Amino acid sequence: MLLSMNRAGEARPLIARSAELHRHALGNENDRTLAALHNLGAAERAMGNPAAAEVLYREVWTAREKLLGPDHPWTLLTMNNLASVLLQQRRAADAEPILREILDRNERVQGPDHEATLDTLNALGTALRLLDQTPESELIFRELLTRSRRSLPEHHEQVVKSLATLGLVLEHQGKMEEALGFYREAYRLLPQSDVAPRQRAQYTRSLGLALFKTGRLEEADPVLRDAVERMKNLDLPGGREVLLALARVCEARGRMDEAQRIRAEADRAQEPGVATTKAKRGRD
Numbered sequence: 001m002l003l004s005m006n007r008a009g010e011a012r013p014l015i016a017r018s019a020e021l022h023r024h025a026l027g028n029e030n031d032r033t034l035a036a037l038h039n040l041g042a043a044e045r046a047m048g049n050p051a052a053a054e055v056l057y058r059e060v061w062t063a064r065e066k067l068l069g070p071d072h073p074w075t076l077l078t079m080n081n082l083a084s085v086l087l088q089q090r091r092a093a094d095a096e097p098i099l100r101e102i103l104d105r106n107e108r109v110q111g112p113d114h115e116a117t118l119d120t121l122n123a124l125g126t127a128l129r130l131l132d133q134t135p136e137s138e139l140i141f142r143e144l145l146t147r148s149r150r151s152l153p154e155h156h157e158q159v160v161k162s163l164a165t166l167g168l169v170l171e172h173q174g175k176m177e178e179a180l181g182f183y184r185e186a187y188r189l190l191p192q193s194d195v196a197p198r199q200r201a202q203y204t205r206s207l208g209l210a211l212f213k214t215g216r217l218e219e220a221d222p223v224l225r226d227a228v229e230r231m232k233n234l235d236l237p238g239g240r241e242v243l244l245a246l247a248r249v250c251e252a253r254g255r256m257d258e259a260q261r262i263r264a265e266a267d268r269a270q271e272p273g274v275a276t277t278k279a280k281r282g283r284d
């Protein structure tokens with residue numbers, strides 16, 4: 001319950017105690033023990049401790065393959081969560097073979113359009129992008145978009161995420177015009193979608209900056225303003241870049257006073273992680 005309410009700090013000691021009691025009473029390979037350990041992994045992950053979560057997920061994966069078999073949904077869920085914490089640690093090379101194995105099993109057991117299969121496709125595409133295997137990543141995300149549109153409502157989070165991510169992959173390859181089409185569609189669907197605020201801000205930022213970079217200043221103006229509003233109070237990088245782009249749009253359209261105000265705001269902006277680094281240097 002506490003985990004589902006984003007209160008992992010409170011949940012963790014309770015889950016850890018439950019896992020300890022289950023180990024003592026039922027052994028390491030009991031279903032209830034493994035469920036408690038899996039939940040403890042989720043708590044560690046939510047608290048920003050992916051290395052600790054990895055240890056737990058590996059233990060549960062090994063036991064569940066033995067008890068339930070390699071194709072059981074709970075086994076596949078544990079494998080997927082393990083791959084996710086590996087990606088969280090930027091260990092895409094370790095995650096990739098696990099994700100390919102999960103994808104093969106999910107497609108065979110649950111079908112190509114099952115939600116778990118789509119999640120795995122998304123994670124595999126991300127891993128390939130981190131490994132600079134961009135052409136294959138593009139193919140994966142195109143396939144993900146096709147399957148998502150086939151099986152889900154157009155405003156579903158997975159569809160919007162697929163559109164925005166494919167746009168990002170295309171932009172990184174210099175295919176800006178095609179990227180803009182996907183960015184625009186993702187942005188159009190945001191009001192009706194269940195996308196989280198953090199992702200809404202990121203997708204709006206991507207479209208605004210892409211419009212700015214391609215010289216579409218009139219279209220970029222309201223989108224950049226929307227991105228500024230969405231990024232407020234969110235610990236997201238790139239806020240200063242958005243403000244500077246908006247200032248240049250204002251200058252190009254003759255709004256010099258507004259541009260000056262926005263540039264001053266950009267000068268005051270501090271990207272996530274900067275304050276921590278400066279404080280550390282001050283202590284050294």
